[in-house]
Amino acid sequence: MDLSARQRRSLTAICDTFAPGADGVPSASALGVPDAIAEALDLNPRATERKQFGLALAAFDSKPMTAAGGGGWNRFSDLPQDKREAVLRSYADSRLMPKRGLFHGLRRAALIHYYGLPARDGGASPVWGAIDYPGPLGKNPDAPPKALTPAEPQAQMECDVVVVGSGAGGGTVAGVLAAKGLDVIVVEAGGYYDDEDFDGGELDGLRRFYLNGGGMATDDGNIALAAGAVLGGGTVVNYTTSFPTPDYVRKEWATHGVPDFDGQAYETATQAVMERLGVNAEHSAANPKDAILERGMRELGFHVEPIIRNVGPACDQGIDCGRCGFGCRRGAKRSVTKTWLQDAFEAGARILVRTKVDTVIVEAGAARGISCTTADGRSVRINARGVVSAAGALHSPALLKRSGLENRNIGQHLRLHPVTVVQGWFDEEVRPWEGTMQARYSDEHANLDGDGYGVKYESGPLNPSLLLPFLPWQSATQHFEYMAAAKFSAACGIIVRDRGEGEVKVGRDGQPVVREQLAEVDRGHLRTGIEGAARILEAAGAQRIFGSSAKLVEYRPGQSGSLASFMAESDAVGYENGQVALGSFHIMGSARMGGSPVNAACNPDGETWEVRNLWVCDGSSFPTAPGVNPMISIESIAHMNAQKIAARLG
Numbered sequence: 001m002d003l004s005a006r007q008r009r010s011l012t013a014i015c016d017t018f019a020p021g022a023d024g025v026p027s028a029s030a031l032g033v034p035d036a037i038a039e040a041l042d043l044n045p046r047a048t049e050r051k052q053f054g055l056a057l058a059a060f061d062s063k064p065m066t067a068a069g070g071g072g073w074n075r076f077s078d079l080p081q082d083k084r085e086a087v088l089r090s091y092a093d094s095r096l097m098p099k100r101g102l103f104h105g106l107r108r109a110a111l112i113h114y115y116g117l118p119a120r121d122g123g124a125s126p127v128w129g130a131i132d133y134p135g136p137l138g139k140n141p142d143a144p145p146k147a148l149t150p151a152e153p154q155a156q157m158e159c160d161v162v163v164v165g166s167g168a169g170g171g172t173v174a175g176v177l178a179a180k181g182l183d184v185i186v187v188e189a190g191g192y193y194d195d196e197d198f199d200g201g202e203l204d205g206l207r208r209f210y211l212n213g214g215g216m217a218t219d220d221g222n223i224a225l226a227a228g229a230v231l232g233g234g235t236v237v238n239y240t241t242s243f244p245t246p247d248y249v250r251k252e253w254a255t256h257g258v259p260d261f262d263g264q265a266y267e268t269a270t271q272a273v274m275e276r277l278g279v280n281a282e283h284s285a286a287n288p289k290d291a292i293l294e295r296g297m298r299e300l301g302f303h304v305e306p307i308i309r310n311v312g313p314a315c316d317q318g319i320d321c322g323r324c325g326f327g328c329r330r331g332a333k334r335s336v337t338k339t340w341l342q343d344a345f346e347a348g349a350r351i352l353v354r355t356k357v358d359t360v361i362v363e364a365g366a367a368r369g370i371s372c373t374t375a376d377g378r379s380v381r382i383n384a385r386g387v388v389s390a391a392g393a394l395h396s397p398a399l400l401k402r403s404g405l406e407n408r409n410i411g412q413h414l415r416l417h418p419v420t421v422v423q424g425w426f427d428e429e430v431r432p433w434e435g436t437m438q439a440r441y442s443d444e445h446a447n448l449d450g451d452g453y454g455v456k457y458e459s460g461p462l463n464p465s466l467l468l469p470f471l472p473w474q475s476a477t478q479h480f481e482y483m484a485a486a487k488f489s490a491a492c493g494i495i496v497r498d499r500g501e502g503e504v505k506v507g508r509d510g511q512p513v514v515r516e517q518l519a520e521v522d523r524g525h526l527r528t529g530i531e532g533a534a535r536i537l538e539a540a541g542a543q544r545i546f547g548s549s550a551k552l553v554e555y556r557p558g559q560s561g562s563l564a565s566f567m568a569e570s571d572a573v574g575y576e577n578g579q580v581a582l583g584s585f586h587i588m589g590s591a592r593m594g595g596s597p598v599n600a601a602c603n604p605d606g607e608t609w610e611v612r613n614l615w616v617c618d619g620s621s622f623p624t625a626p627g628v629n630p631m632i633s634i635e636s637i638a639h640m641n642a643q644k645i646a647a648r649l650g
């Protein structure tokens with residue numbers, strides 16, 4: 001995005017306030033952060049959002065805005081560092097949600113680029129040296145060549161079933177249907193990347209493999225939304241935690257008018273998925289960050305268990321594993337690219353990449369194919385007897401609405417499993433960016449109300465790009481000090497099984513727009529999780545414990561403050577959007593299955609109530625949040641519904 005002189009001055013001042021550099025460490029602008037952000041803005045497909053951001057930037061440096069932020073009648077860029085920091089803090093503390101959202105958006109953008117960019121000459125960033133982070137690992141010289149060959153899009157194509165999106169849902173459907181002899185075409189908007197392309201680089205990884213270059217968020221900017229956008233979708237970048245759907249969730253889902261969830265069909269599907277993904281318990285070595293969590297959980301007498309994972313013997317559970325969120329360069333992750341899409345390809349399915357589906361073609365109430373556009377602007381029409389929308393829980397509802405479907409449940413009932421983090425500093429070196437991505441979990445507080453709703457505790461691969469969105473920024477000095485101590489920190493992630501619902505609306509441009517406000521009950525559970533996580537870290541021996549509140553809230557067990565003061569201060573900041581940093585890695589429920597068109601977008605077979613031979617098979621299909629990491633559930637639903645699709649189109 002081209003910035004005006006005023007916007008550039010504003011962005012430069014903001015970036016340098018977040019990261020002014022010192023003692024030989026360059027400032028954000030010296031590293032090229034404002035230019036990199038301007039470039040990254042182009043990865044947002046929404047012109048209106050780019051324009052709004054541009055307007056906000058231009059206004060930010062105006063005298064009235066600076067005065068409103070407590071900086072007097074001055075331009076923000078003319079203020080000294082301490083005054084600029086105070087203005088930024090006024091945004092973080094604001095009672096107005098959009099101001100908090102702007103703060104979080106700017107903070108994420110400035111700091112993820114600051115800690116992610118290489119040096120200007122392309123070499124190692126001096127910032128990595130200053131925090132003792134090794135930077136990208138580099139490519140694997142022994143990586144095998146790619147196993148799949150994408151097909152060349154033609155102006156007109158024909159098949160039995162066209163699958164839109166190739167992630168957990170789409171990949172599975174394609175594999176099952178092609179193995180049953182149906183002629184399948186998979187259309188994926190993202191590119192095809194495999195072992196030979198992965199180098200553990202964060203910024204480049206976000207840009208190439210994540211939706212909107214990793215910059216997707218709710219429309220108020222307060223909840224960062226992470227989703228994969230490559231061949232294989234989220235399964236290429238996810239953390240390989242492989243929980244099947246819990247029985248109590250299956251029973252709850254069955255009450256939504258889909259009895260199969262509690263029956264043999266779903267059981268068989270889950271078994272097939274677990275087997276094809278090679279889910280096993282042999283790759284859950286507790287690295288330092290997970291050993292710390294386990295220590296704390298055991299000390300408290302909490303439930304704790306190893307996490308089962310879909311990886312093969314090549315998983316090193318070490319340095320490489322920690323970077324797997326940017327693709328596994330050892331080929332150990334059993335993503336759908338390595339499994340179901342491989343099956344589909346071997347059975348003759350054609351796979352189109354870098355091709356976006358615009359609409360489903362509907363004639364006489366039935367799906368007849370799709371129209372799509374290649375990255376170089378060519379139009380493609382694919383005629384088919386059936387269409388499966390598996391574009392993920394943001395883009396599937398958008399596709400259905402763009403195609404004229406009107407069921408009011410499309411885009412409703414969105415669940416996000418909102419995540420926040422509590423961190424602790426330890427005497428021992430943890431290097432939380434190394435080792436098994438997630439090796440231990442606890443369900444100690446998974447059932448807070450007696451009906452299976454609560455929080456799950458898990459760790460995560462804390463590379464700077466994952467750490468930064470949750471690390472409080474009170475001042476540049478404080479923040480840099482905390483980044484420099486990151487190698488001594490372990491984090492306890494809190495995943496809320498959300499009862500409240502968000503919404504995916506569709507802009508005039510056809511793009512998804514996400515609205516989500518945490519329901520009161522979910523905020524209560526989040527609070528319980530924050531307290532539980534602090535207790536775990538304290539029991540594990542943390543020297544200093546801090547949360548992800550918009551203000552720095554912390555205590556030093558036995559030295560200053562206490563769990564009680566920590567919770568009182570967290571409560572004072574609050575748990576509304578933006579008062580605590582939130583992210584989502586699990587986007588679900590926005591075109592759900594159910595027994596009636598009154599409360600569901602799709603019928604118990606996953607077919608839309610409105611259009612025959614149009615199915616949805618992805619995270620959108622969930623009747624409610626599962627409370628566990630969703631990949632296995634998504635693939636199980638896709639596997640189960642694929643049997644029904646095959647029976648229809650056989």
Ligand SMILES: Cc1cc2nc3c(=O)[nH]c(=O)nc-3n(C[C@H](O)[C@H](O)[C@H](O)COP(=O)(O)OP(=O)(O)OC[C@H]3O[C@@H](n4cnc5c(N)ncnc54)[C@H](O)[C@@H]3O)c2cc1C
Nearest residue numbers: 165167169189233234238239240241357618619629630631
């Ligand atoms: C960083 C991260 C870590 C995670 N860790 C775990 C974990 O450890 N365990 C777990 O169970 N889950 C995990 N998840 C969640 C899990 O990976 C996702 O829930 C799952 O991949 C979603 O599957 P899906 O089929 O709904 O969509 P996706 O896998 O997101 O696939 C949708 C695909 O559709 C494509 N698409 C979108 N629009 C179009 C269009 N118009 N035309 C063509 N293609 C389109 C997208 O590019 C994308 O590739 C993680 C997710 C992330 C982002």
